[in-house]
Amino acid sequence: MTQVAFAPDVFTWPSDEPQLIGGRCPRCAAVAFPLAPACPRCGTPEMDRHLLPRRGTLWTWTTQEFLPKEPYAGGETFETFRPYGVGLVQLGDEVRVEARLTESDPKVLEFGMELELVVVPFRTDEDGTEIVTYAFQPV
Amino acid sequence: MEDVAIIGVGLHPFGRFGAKPALEMGAEAVRAACADAGAEWKDVQFAFGGSFEVDNPDAVTGQLGLTGIPFMDVYNGCATAATALELTADAIRAGKYDIGVAVGMDKHDPGAFTSDPVDYGAPAWYGEMGYFLTTKFFGMKINRYMHDHGISHETLARVAAKAFRNGALNPNAFRRKPVAEADILASRMLNYPLTQYMFCAPDEGAAAAVLCRADIASRFTSSPVYLRATTLRTRRYGAHEVHSTWAAVEQDDAPTVYASRAAYEQAGIGPEDVDVVQLQDTDAGAEVIHMAENGFCADGEQERLIAEGATEIGGSLPVNTDGGLIANGEPVGASGLRQVHELVLQLRGRAGERQVPGTPRVGYAQLYGAPGTAGVSILST
Numbered sequence: 232m233t234q235v236a237f238a239p240d241v242f243t244w245p246s247d248e249p250q251l252i253g254g255r256c257p258r259c260a261a262v263a264f265p266l267a268p269a270c271p272r273c274g275t276p277e278m279d280r281h282l283l284p285r286r287g288t289l290w291t292w293t294t295q296e297f298l299p300k301e302p303y304a305g306g307e308t309f310e311t312f313r314p315y316g317v318g319l320v321q322l323g324d325e326v327r328v329e330a331r332l333t334e335s336d337p338k339v340l341e342f343g344m345e346l347e348l349v350v351v352p353f354r355t356d357e358d359g360t361e362i363v364t365y366a367f368q369p370v
Numbered sequence: 371m372e373d374v375a376i377i378g379v380g381l382h383p384f385g386r387f388g389a390k391p392a393l394e395m396g397a398e399a400v401r402a403a404c405a406d407a408g409a410e411w412k413d414v415q416f417a418f419g420g421s422f423e424v425d426n427p428d429a430v431t432g433q434l435g436l437t438g439i440p441f442m443d444v445y446n447g448c449a450t451a452a453t454a455l456e457l458t459a460d461a462i463r464a465g466k467y468d469i470g471v472a473v474g475m476d477k478h479d480p481g482a483f484t485s486d487p488v489d490y491g492a493p494a495w496y497g498e499m500g501y502f503l504t505t506k507f508f509g510m511k512i513n514r515y516m517h518d519h520g521i522s523h524e525t526l527a528r529v530a531a532k533a534f535r536n537g538a539l540n541p542n543a544f545r546r547k548p549v550a551e552a553d554i555l556a557s558r559m560l561n562y563p564l565t566q567y568m569f570c571a572p573d574e575g576a577a578a579a580v581l582c583r584a585d586i587a588s589r590f591t592s593s594p595v596y597l598r599a600t601t602l603r604t605r606r607y608g609a610h611e612v613h614s615t616w617a618a619v620e621q622d623d624a625p626t627v628y629a630s631r632a633a634y635e636q637a638g639i640g641p642e643d644v645d646v647v648q649l650q651d652t653d654a655g656a657e658v659i660h661m662a663e664n665g666f667c668a669d670g671e672q673e674r675l676i677a678e679g680a681t682e683i684g685g686s687l688p689v690n691t692d693g694g695l696i697a698n699g700e701p702v703g704a705s706g707l708r709q710v711h712e713l714v715l716q717l718r719g720r721a722g723e724r725q726v727p728g729t730p731r732v733g734y735a736q737l738y739g740a741p742g743t744a745g746v747s748i749l750s751t
């Protein structure tokens with residue numbers, strides 16, 4: 232089965248230890264995600280490619296329990312859609328990133344819980360290609 | 371700088387109106403505002419019109435009279451109507467014109483808002499992967515807030531139940547049936563901890579206000595309401611806001627906090643002077659958080675205040691007396707002028723069944739929306 236990364240500019244893959252690709256300002260050292268053309272703090276029109284820590288803690292979270300409208304490209308129908316968790320994950324003392332969580336049960340999700348970046352299936356196309364994306368999984 | 375008075379307000383009901391175009395609703399709102407002001411459209415020297423869906427709100431002149439006035443169109447997310455109001459007020463404050471109109475109108479499809487994330491400064495994949503949802507942001511924000519400040523799920527339900535109760539008293543509201551707190555809590559979970567009945571929905575409607583130089587207000591009306599402050603602020607580095615892929619670890623306050631402080635300073639009054647409040651209740655959690663962000667209580671105090679009924683129409687701090695966004699829905703371009711419409715009725719003592727008792731003198735309105743923009747207006751008699 233062919234696997235293809237969704238938004239390959241956003242995380243390192245294939246890799247046993249995938250990382251999110253952020254940006255670090257060469258002038259003020261602000262870290263942001265993803266790598267963007269300018270610094271959000273000081274406006275410097277360049278950012279250095281900066282790989283983010285693989286582990287983090289859950290700053291806040293919610294669940295996505297209805298099928299998003301377009302431009303969502305997950306390919307589910309109302310019948311096949313399964314809720315997913317979304318969190319704001321703090322990576323070291325560098326930055327917080329919004330990301331899917333592999334866990335979506337409010338009884339299991341806890342503020343401050345340890346998480347690790349993993350690559351997970353996102354959807355399977357008609358030709359059998361599996362599209363993968365990143366998510367954070369409880370350690 | 372000239373002082374500014376609001377001499378008339380008008381509103382087209384919020385809800386669903388079949389094939390009726392937004393521009394027609396806008397025209398009705400302006401006619402109503404002019405009639406309320408005792409002014410005629412031909413007296414109006416300029417206007418600002420706000421909308422998300424209508425490319426040219428100025429086309430409303432085709433239904434009001436093609437008088438050739440300057441008519442500027444604005445869009446500024448959920449703060450669109452506050453922007454139209456501020457710009458209209460500023461043009462009068464600067465002495466450029468004596469009398470003008472701010473109008474907002476919209477007509478949205480049902481369901482959560484969607485758009486191209488790239489137009490909001492987020493990458494295309496942000497939408498494709500299922501992150502581009504305002505509701506998800508509000509779920510994350512209130513979830514952390516509840517954890518930090520001891521706000522309960524029941525408090526969220528109380529806020530929504532109040533909105534529906536107040537909406538039932540408002541003939542212009544979209545949702546006019548009271549809903550029990552138990553039913554709100556039991557309705558479908560959309561984005562934990564927020565259930566379906568805790569959210570506002572996009573809909574249709576229009577609202578308008580006629581503003582003039584305060585020193586000529588008495589030519590038109592015996593009950594002018596003065597616009598004491600209008601402020602707008604965008605997000606700062608360190609604030610986690612709608613449609614952002616990331617947030618800095620070093621936290622800063624939300625844009626509402628800055629807009630609010632600046633508005634109090636401009637008006638020369640404090641939150642303790644405010645008698646009636648309209649807050650952006652995109653969801654029940656947002657109303658709770660915005661009570662503190664606008665200085666009406668400390669973080670966490672909402673739990674007690676709401677349980678005691680402080681934010682009810684007869685309470686010490688009436689919030690969203692017309693049902694807010696939860697009962698009225700959100701035609702984005704019009705929403706902030708609906709708040710102003712309600713405040714003007716309240717300050718004139720003409721809000722009917724939902725009139726705040728006593729003689730409210732100071733009204734406060736706040737808007738918040740993507741991608742982290744807040745607007746605050748303070749009115750007084």
Ligand SMILES: [Zn+2]
Nearest residue numbers: 256259270273
């Ligand atoms: Zn920088």
